[in-house]
Amino acid sequence: MATDTKARILDAAESLFADHGFPATSLRDITQEAGVNLAAVNYHFGSKEALLISVLERKIAPVNRTRLAQLEALETAAGADPVPTEDLVRAFLTPLFETWGKHGQGLPKFMKLVGRIHAEVDQDVRTKFIKQFDTVLQRFSAAFHRGLPHLDAIEVQWRVLFLVGSMAHTMTWGGSIVTMDGQVCHDPEEIFEALIQFSTAGMGAPVLQPVAVASRRGAR
Numbered sequence: 001m002a003t004d005t006k007a008r009i010l011d012a013a014e015s016l017f018a019d020h021g022f023p024a025t026s027l028r029d030i031t032q033e034a035g036v037n038l039a040a041v042n043y044h045f046g047s048k049e050a051l052l053i054s055v056l057e058r059k060i061a062p063v064n065r066t067r068l069a070q071l072e073a074l075e076t077a078a079g080a081d082p083v084p085t086e087d088l089v090r091a092f093l094t095p096l097f098e099t100w101g102k103h104g105q106g107l108p109k110f111m112k113l114v115g116r117i118h119a120e121v122d123q124d125v126r127t128k129f130i131k132q133f134d135t136v137l138q139r140f141s142a143a144f145h146r147g148l149p150h151l152d153a154i155e156v157q158w159r160v161l162f163l164v165g166s167m168a169h170t171m172t173w174g175g176s177i178v179t180m181d182g183q184v185c186h187d188p189e190e191i192f193e194a195l196i197q198f199s200t201a202g203m204g205a206p207v208l209q210p211v212a213v214a215s216r217r218g219a220r
Contacts, residue, residue, distance in 0.1 A: 006044045008034040019111035021120045022052055052121075053128055059099065059110055064136045066095035071139055073139055082147035086200040088219045092140055093167055093199070097192050112172045137164075155207060163199050170195050 012033035016025045027048055031038055038097055070091035074083045093171040137160060145156045170191060 005034075005036055005040050009036060009041055009044060009051070010055055010058055013051050014058075014091065014110060014113060017052060018116065019151060021116050022048075022125075027051075038166065046179065049125060052117075052125065055113070056117075056129055060132050063095045063099055064133065066098075067092055067136050068139060070094070071143060075143065083143055085144065085147050086196065088140060088143050089146070089163070089196055089199045089203065091187045092136075093192070093195065096167065096171065111168055114168065144203060151207060152198055158216050159203050162202060166202075167201060 009030065013025075013030050016029055016033055020029075025048075027038060027041055031041060034040075041051065045054055051074070071083075071088070074087055074091055114129075117126060137157075141153070141157050141160050144160060145151065145153055148156060151159070
């Protein structure tokens, strides 16, 4: 029963935080949505901020564990050689897309919540959120760097950041993209493969030459 209560609170909080934002959602709103009393929220989580972090961890932690397990398997198989860039991109993206398929429309709402976190909560909460990705981003950045020797470490980190942004945007909007002929594409596998190819090409693209940036600025 306690597990059911905790899950109801998490479900209600995730939905309300995503739809109305963290600051605008009160604990009273959450207890009413979940059909529990305030004491239950305090017992399981202690505060609204702790509840938000638990909402995030519930989906992020399993995805990150799977990412790291897939990365370790790839590195073991590769031995002394670098892991191919496309394989790394797949290992990074596949766990979240599998979760998307499992949760249906629930994950886009979660991604909406993630977007709100960056815009609405204070720096301390954002820092706690980002910290959940520290190990994954460090491990994958190092693996990408080994296979992309033409890039320095900082450039690789930027490109991993672009990969994360493309992933988040696709998870939020990918299901409603309209193609040129007016047909709506809802096939998750097609969306996933398109993102894989786009991200792989972007990760391995040549380094932007500073002179090209300077010449464009001069042309303005």
